[in-house]
Amino acid sequence: MSEIRLIAMDLDGTLLNDQGTVSEENRKALALAREKGVITAACSGRYVENVSLIFMDNGLSGPIIGSNGAQASDVPLGSMIFRHFIAPDKAARIRETLDEMGTNYFIFADRLIVSNLDGAHHHSEISMGSRILSQTQVRFTHGPAAVDEAIGRGIYKFYICNNGELDDTREILAQIPGTVVTRSTPWNLEMMAEGVDKGTGLSELAAWLHIPMSRVMAFGDQENDLPMLLSAGMGVAMGNAEKQVLARAPYQTLPNTEDGVAAFIRKVIL
Numbered sequence: 310m311s312e313i314r315l316i317a318m319d320l321d322g323t324l325l326n327d328q329g330t331v332s333e334e335n336r337k338a339l340a341l342a343r344e345k346g347v348i349t350a351a352c353s354g355r356y357v358e359n360v361s362l363i364f365m366d367n368g369l370s371g372p373i374i375g376s377n378g379a380q381a382s383d384v385p386l387g388s389m390i391f392r393h394f395i396a397p398d399k400a401a402r403i404r405e406t407l408d409e410m411g412t413n414y415f416i417f418a419d420r421l422i423v424s425n426l427d428g429a430h431h432h433s434e435i436s437m438g439s440r441i442l443s444q445t446q447v448r449f450t451h452g453p454a455a456v457d458e459a460i461g462r463g464i465y466k467f468y469i470c471n472n473g474e475l476d477d478t479r480e481i482l483a484q485i486p487g488t489v490v491t492r493s494t495p496w497n498l499e500m501m502a503e504g505v506d507k508g509t510g511l512s513e514l515a516a517w518l519h520i521p522m523s524r525v526m527a528f529g530d531q532e533n534d535l536p537m538l539l540s541a542g543m544g545v546a547m548g549n550a551e552k553q554v555l556a557r558a559p560y561q562t563l564p565n566t567e568d569g570v571a572a573f574i575r576k577v578i579l
Contacts, residue, residue, distance in 0.1 A: 312524060313347060313524055313525070313526045313542075313543065313577065313578055314346070314347060314348065314518075314520045314524040314525070315347065315348045315349075315350060315514075315515060315518060315520050315524065315525045315526070316339070316342060316347055316348070316349050316350065316525075316526045316527075316528075316574065316578075317350045317351070317352040317374070317511050317514075317525060317526070317527045317528070317537060317541065318349070318350070318351055318352065318527070318528045318529075318570060319351075319352060319353060319354075319507075319528060319529040319530060319531070319534050320351060320353045320355060320360065320363065321353075321354075321355075321493070322530040322531065322547065322549060322550075322565050323528050323529055323530050323534075323547050323565055323569075323570065324351075324528070324565070324570055325363075325565065326565055326566055327565070327566055330367070331363075331367040331369070332568050332571070334568040334571040335568055335570050335571045336367060336368060336369070337571065338568075338570065338571035338574040338575055338579065339369060339570075339571075339574070340368075341574075341579055342574055342578050342579065343370070343371075345578065345579075347578060348371050348372070348518065348520075349369065349370070349371040350371045350372040350373065350374060350514065351363075351364060351369075351371070351372075351373050351374060351375075352374040352378070352507050352510060352511055352527065352529075352534075352537055353373075353374065353375055353377075354375075354376065354377050354466075354493040354499060354533055355375055355376075355433070356375045356376050356380070356417050356422070356433075356447070356465070356466075357373050357374075357375035357376070357380050357381070357382050357389075358375075358386065358420075358441060358444075358445035358447045359375070359433045359437075359441065360373045360375050360385075361373050361382065361385035361386045361387075361445070362385070362386075362437065362440070362441065362444065362445075364385045365385050365386070369385075370384065370385070371384070372384065372390070372514055372518075373385055373387075374507070374510045374511065374514055375465075376417055376465040376466045376501065377466060377491065377493075377499055377501055377505065377506055377507055377510070377533050378393070378501070378505050378506050378507045378508070378509050378510025378511070378513075378536075378537075379392070379393045379394070379465040379466055379501050379502065379505050379510070380392050380393070380465055381510060381513070381514055386444070386445060390513075390514065390517055391510075391513055391517075392419070392463065392465070393465070393501070393502050393504075393505045394419075394463035394464055394465060394502060395464045395465070395466075395467075395487075395488060395500070395501065395502045396487055396502065397460065397461070399485060399486070399487040399488055399502070400460055400464045400467075401460055402485055403467050403482070403485060403488065403500060404416075404425075404456060404460060404467075406481060406482065406485065407425070407467070407469065407482075408425070410478060410481070412469055412471055412478060413425065413426055413429060413469070413470055413471060414467055414468060414469045414470070415429075415431055415467070415468040415470070416456065416459045416460075416464055416466075416467055416468075417464070417465045417466040417467075417468065418459045418462040418463060418464045418465065419462055419463045419465070420445070420446055420447045420448065421447065421448050421450065421458070421459055421462060422434065422447060422448070422449050422450075423449075423450050423451070423455045423456055423458070423459040424449075424450075424451045424452075424455075425452070425453065425456050426451065426452070427451045427452045428451070429451065430449070430451075431449065434449040465501065466499055466500065466501050467499065467500040468497060468498075468499055469482075469497060469498040469499070469500070470496065470497045475496070475497070475498050478498060479498055482498065482500060486503070487502065487503045488500050488501070488502060488503055489501055489502070489503050489504070489505060489506065491506065491532055491533040492531065492532045492533060493531050493532070493533045494531065495551075499533065506533070506536040506537075507529070507533060507534060507536050507537035508535075508536025508537045508539065508540040509536070510537070511525065511527060511537045511540060511541065512540055521542075522540055522541060522542055523542035524542055525541040525542050525543070526541060526542070526543040526544075526545065526573075526574075526577070526578075527540075527541035527543070527544050527545065528545045528547065528562070528569075528570050528573070529544075529545075529546065529547070529550070529554065529558075530546065530547040530549055530550035530551065530554060530565065531550070531551055531554065532551060532553065532554065534550075534554060535553070535554055535557060535558070538554070538557075538558045538559070539557065539558075539559075543559070543560060543577070544558050544559050544560060545558065545559075545560040545561065545562050545573055546558035546560070546561050546562070547561075547562060547563075547564055547565050547569050547570075548561065548562060548563045548564035548565075548567070548569055549564035549565055549566070549569075560573070
């Protein structure tokens with residue numbers, strides 16, 4: 310294996326432990342990797358601004374890929390490297406289909422997070438909403454009129470969260486051309502523009518950094534992580550990963566609750 314020059318990490322279930330924090334062991338290992346000249350990056354389903362604050366709070370640095378590869382910034386709250394929006398006509402069709410099915414959803418647009426329900430709030434709005442608004446200018450809005458506003462903007466991702474059986478919903482949504490459907494947990498669905506996933510996002514970032522994918526290490530645990538685990542030179546599934554991820558990822562490490570990211574970095578890089 311060529312010398313690793315870029316490490317890309319999913320957050321939930323990967324870099325973050327079950328308390329939603331970065332352990333001291335993971336922080337130390339990433340700091341030592343950076344001292345060796347390795348670039349550390351996030352590659353998350355969360356939106357860039359949310360991930361940026363998590364990186365900053367934990368003393369981490371490096372590029373941020375968000376919304377499953379639909380957007381990326383050069384550093385936390387930095388300049389955008391790329392943006393990939395769902396075509397407006399496709400976004401309108403997704404919205405119409407979801408409304409017809411009575412499905413709850415969130416829209417992640419450019420500096421705008423929208424819930425189709427007046428009483429539904431995204432977890433980042435609950436945990437750090439005022440801070441996100443003041444530091445990143447991302448707004449949270451709710452209800453059908455807010456969805457109307459979002460449809461007219463650049464939309465990165467739809468997030469569907471019925472907390473029930475979603476296989477039938479996925480089958481219907483998968484028929485909408487120009488889009489792609491994935492999961493970041495067994496209880497949700499996420500839709501982006503066709504050709505957008507964590508693998509394409511990571512490849513685009515690596516090209517921007519002039520780093521070949523053979524020198525990229527990636528960590529993940531869910532279905533939406535598989536494209537980057539299979540495209541990276543060293544794709545690593547967490548020990549707590551979904552069965553399909555464990556079966557297909559080339560490498561495996563300890564669970565996120567046992568500092569699996571740090572363990573693998575120390576073994577291979579340090």
